[in-house]
Amino acid sequence: MADGELDPEDAKIVTLARSSRARTGAAEGAAVRDTDGRTYAAATVALPSLALTALQAAVAAAVSSGAQGLEAAAVVTAADAVDADSVAAARDLTAGVPVLRADPSGAVVETLA
Template sequence: MTAPAELSDEDQKLVVLARGVLARAETSSAAAVRDGDGRTYAGAPVATRTLTLTGLQVAVASALSSGAQAFEAAVLVNSSADDPGVATLHEISADAYAVLTDQRGIPVGRVDGR
């Protein structure tokens, strides 16, 4: 994990999307991704007896099920660099990066691909 950099406008949009999901789902973490075509997807954690996914895993799965074939970036709000969704993000797009933010959306770190 590297130190956070200033967010681009496109990455800031991901923060807004993830924080929106965070509020709607009334959860403590959420995530959003941008695919290779610039489309965005967001997700909150899912925890049932038979299924447990992080917000990033939900966002990545939503993108893949909608036909995404590559990822540019992800934002994880109030999550960590060891989120299993980061591995999936890099499995699909080795150069994709993930920005970690606190609950307010302030960047606290970045996980670069490759």
């Protein structure tokens, strides 16, 4: 799936996820859009006392800001799959939320529905 085929709002969260990853040099970047249209972006957190995937961190930011549900999520990664715990975090908030997996160039290679 090419960026040109994405809904503009989905393309936005892919861009935010890609930017978060690039800005920090992290393994992954992620972004989520809540049911009010607000977006939250994060990168992988790897501290001695706290480890979160980028998607877990983005979901945590959304929840801590009062989000009641998610419309979509995006993860930019070089990995061949989105970590199951990452998907679970997003789906704890909204069952079945689509999770877009994009490569480091921002090209969406998979949508987990």
